[in-house]
Amino acid sequence: MRVVWALEEIGAEYEYVKVDLFKGEGRSPAYLAINPAGKVPVLVDGDFTLTESVAILNYLGEKFPASGLVPALDKLQTRGEFHRWCCFVLSELEQPLWNIAKHRFVLPQDKRVPAILATAEWEFGVAAQVLAGHLQGRDYAVGGCFSAADILIAHTLSWARSARIGLPDPELGTYTDRMLARPALVRARERESRA
Numbered sequence: 452m453r454v455v456w457a458l459e460e461i462g463a464e465y466e467y468v469k470v471d472l473f474k475g476e477g478r479s480p481a482y483l484a485i486n487p488a489g490k491v492p493v494l495v496d497g498d499f500t501l502t503e504s505v506a507i508l509n510y511l512g513e514k515f516p517a518s519g520l521v522p523a524l525d526k527l528q529t530r531g532e533f534h535r536w537c538c539f540v541l542s543e544l545e546q547p548l549w550n551i552a553k554h555r556f557v558l559p560q561d562k563r564v565p566a567i568l569a570t571a572e573w574e575f576g577v578a579a580q581v582l583a584g585h586l587q588g589r590d591y592a593v594g595g596c597f598s599a600a601d602i603l604i605a606h607t608l609s610w611a612r613s614a615r616i617g618l619p620d621p622e623l624g625t626y627t628d629r630m631l632a633r634p635a636l637v638r639a640r641e642r643e644s645r646a
């Protein structure tokens with residue numbers, strides 16, 4: 452959804468190919484040849500293949516600079532901030548959510564440690580509180596305008612909600628709702644529902 456949302460923000464032409472993980476399509480030899488990790492998303496742009504959602508969003512933002520999804524090359528400090536929040540999502544905000552998902556249902560039963568859940572939820576709350584402090588008085592995460600960092604943050608906060616993990620500050624909910632109302636995301640969801 453992060454990638455389809457970005458493509459819709461850009462207005463790029465793209466082909467959406469569904470990989471049904473529940474049917475094991477991520478583990479087929481043909482798919483493993485594209486992404487040896489067997490995961491989605493993957494971007495195929497001509498003869499170039501790229502995995503990792505954050506790398507894909509950065510690539511798309513730089514390929515389509517007019518989209519503003521990645522701050523311009525000459526805005527060094529804004530780019531620094533942009534990378535800061537991309538890294539924050541990957542390392543601080545989404546890791547506790549992955550842990551919760553893994554220990555709730557992803558890992559084999561005998562590898563799950565239920566005692567970790569409360570700690571992971573607490574870790575998420577700590578990271579989300581830092582984010583809430585940053586967003587106070589700001590409409591967007593970086594540089595006063597919408598960017599791929601907002602896609603990553605809003606997507607991750609909406610993931611927390613759907614996992615029934617509370618957001619520690621109501622302003623985070625307001626920000627998330629504002630981002631999720633963007634017409635590009637509405638189109639992305641509609642595109643995914645047709646797949």
Ligand SMILES: N[C@@H](CCC(=O)N[C@@H](CS)C(=O)NCC(=O)O)C(=O)O
Pocket residue numbers: 472477488489490491492502503504505
């Ligand atoms: N760090 C990767 C994570 C990708 C990932 O874990 N995707 C999940 C779906 S949300 C997946 O494909 N899981 C299948 C598997 O682990 O076999 C990214 O952001 O692109």
